[in-house]
Amino acid sequence: MTSMTRWTVALLMVLMVLALPVVASAQKMTTLRVGDQIGSELDYGPYWIAVEKGYFKEEGITTVRKTYPNGPATLLDYNKGELDAVMAGLGPFLQAASQGSDYVIVSSITKGNAPLVARPEIKAAKDLNGKRVGTPGLGTIHDTMLTLYEREHGIKVEHVSAKITDLVAMLEKGEVQGVLCWETVAATTVRAVKGAHYLAPLPVIPGAESLEVIISRKIAQGQPEVALGFTRALLKGMRYIDKHEDAALAIIAKAMNVPDAIEVARLAKTQVKVTDPYMEPKSSQIIYQALLETKKITTERVKSYDDFTQRFVDYSFLKKAEESLKGWEPKK
Incomplete structure (x- = not known):
C-alpha cells in the first residue's frame, strides 16, 4: 500500500468517526x-x-x-x-x-386572553343586554368567559358560535354586536372594523x-x-x-x-x-x-x-x- 493510499484510508476513517455523532443525534x-x-x-x-x-x-x-x-x-x-x-x-x-x-x-x-370587542354603539356592558355576541364555539373557554361576563354585569346575551375566522366580518356587518375571542383575532378586529373597541380587554376574573x-x-x-x-x-x-x-x-x-x-x-x-x-x-x-x-x-x-x-x-x-x-x- 502506497503512502498516498494509506493517507486516503486514514482520512476516510477519521471522517467516518466524525460523522458518527451526527448520525446518532439524528436517530435520537x-x-x-x-x-x-x-x-x-x-x-x-x-x-x-x-x-x-x-x-x-x-x-x-x-x-x-x-x-x-x-x-x-x-x-x-x-x-x-x-x-x-x-x-x-x-x-x-x-x-x-x-x-x-x-x-x-x-x-x-x-x-x-378573553377580550370582549364591541361595535361603536356599544359603550357599556348594559348596552349588550339582549344583543348577540360571537364566540369561537360553545365548548371553548371564551364561551365560558362570556357566561361569567353576563353574570358579573347582570345581563343576558345570545351566544353566537362561529368560526374564529368569521368573527371579524360578522361584527363589521352588524350580525353580532360584540365578539369575545382570543388574541390576536381580537386585536385584528379592533384594527379592521371601524369604531370597534375593547369593551372589556381582560376577563372579569383577575389573572384568569x-x-x-x-x-x-x-x-x-x-x-x-x-x-x-x-x-x-x-x-x-x-x-x-x-x-x-x-x-x-x-x-x-x-x-x-x-x-x-x-x-x-x-x-x-x-x-x-x-x-x-x-x-x-x-x-x-x-x-x-x-x-x-x-x-x-x-x-x-x-x-x-x-x-x-x-x-x-x-x-x-x-x-x-x-x-x-x-x-x-x-x-x-
Missing part, C-alpha cells in the same frame, strides 16, 4: 405532533420562541404543528390518536376529561387562567425524557419573552405571517400573559364550576376540581425543568 430526534388554533400565535408565544431559537431541537424534539378552528376540534383529533400534544383552553380540557379523554397537563401557557399544554399520558409515562424536554423548551420560551419582549414579538409576528403582524401583536400583548407556567387556581375553580352549572361537564368522571388536578395535572416535569434551568439566561 423525537417527532411530536402538536395541535393549536388558528390566529393564536401570540397566545402560544413560548412555543414559537422555542421553535425559532432551537430549544426543541436542543431537547432532541421535532414538532409538527397542526391548526384547528378551536380547542374542542383540536381535542377530537387528539382523542383519535392523531396528536401527541395540544395547546388549548381549560374549558375544552375539562370537558374532554369529563367525556373520558386522558392526558397530562404539563404547564399553563396563557392567562387573560386561559390556556394550557397537554401531552399524552403514554408519552409522559413511557418517554418521560421527551415530556421533560418538551416542557423545558416551553419554559425557555417563556423566559425569553420575559427577558426580550421586543425580540420575542418580532419572532411571533413572523409566525403570524400577516402584513401588519407586528402592529397587531403589540396591540394584543397587554391582553395576554404568557410567562407563568402554573395554572391560576381561583379562576380555574370558577371555570370548572361554571361548566358544571351550565351542564357542559358532569361529576360522573371528574368528581371535583381537586379530582381533576390530582389526576390530570402533573407539574413534576415543570419542576425538574425549573431545577435544571437555574442560572440559565436566554440569549437574544
Whole structure:
C-alpha cells in the first residue's frame, strides 16, 4: 500500500468517526405532533420562541404543528390518536376529561386572553343586554368567559358560535354586536372594523387562567425524557419573552405571517400573559364550576376540581425543568 493510499484510508476513517455523532443525534430526534388554533400565535408565544431559537431541537424534539378552528376540534383529533400534544383552553380540557379523554397537563401557557370587542354603539356592558355576541364555539373557554361576563354585569346575551375566522366580518356587518375571542383575532378586529373597541380587554376574573399544554399520558409515562424536554423548551420560551419582549414579538409576528403582524401583536400583548407556567387556581375553580352549572361537564368522571388536578395535572416535569434551568439566561 502506497503512502498516498494509506493517507486516503486514514482520512476516510477519521471522517467516518466524525460523522458518527451526527448520525446518532439524528436517530435520537423525537417527532411530536402538536395541535393549536388558528390566529393564536401570540397566545402560544413560548412555543414559537422555542421553535425559532432551537430549544426543541436542543431537547432532541421535532414538532409538527397542526391548526384547528378551536380547542374542542383540536381535542377530537387528539382523542383519535392523531396528536401527541395540544395547546388549548381549560374549558375544552375539562370537558374532554369529563367525556373520558386522558392526558397530562404539563404547564399553563396563557392567562387573560378573553377580550370582549364591541361595535361603536356599544359603550357599556348594559348596552349588550339582549344583543348577540360571537364566540369561537360553545365548548371553548371564551364561551365560558362570556357566561361569567353576563353574570358579573347582570345581563343576558345570545351566544353566537362561529368560526374564529368569521368573527371579524360578522361584527363589521352588524350580525353580532360584540365578539369575545382570543388574541390576536381580537386585536385584528379592533384594527379592521371601524369604531370597534375593547369593551372589556381582560376577563372579569383577575389573572384568569386561559390556556394550557397537554401531552399524552403514554408519552409522559413511557418517554418521560421527551415530556421533560418538551416542557423545558416551553419554559425557555417563556423566559425569553420575559427577558426580550421586543425580540420575542418580532419572532411571533413572523409566525403570524400577516402584513401588519407586528402592529397587531403589540396591540394584543397587554391582553395576554404568557410567562407563568402554573395554572391560576381561583379562576380555574370558577371555570370548572361554571361548566358544571351550565351542564357542559358532569361529576360522573371528574368528581371535583381537586379530582381533576390530582389526576390530570402533573407539574413534576415543570419542576425538574425549573431545577435544571437555574442560572440559565436566554440569549437574544
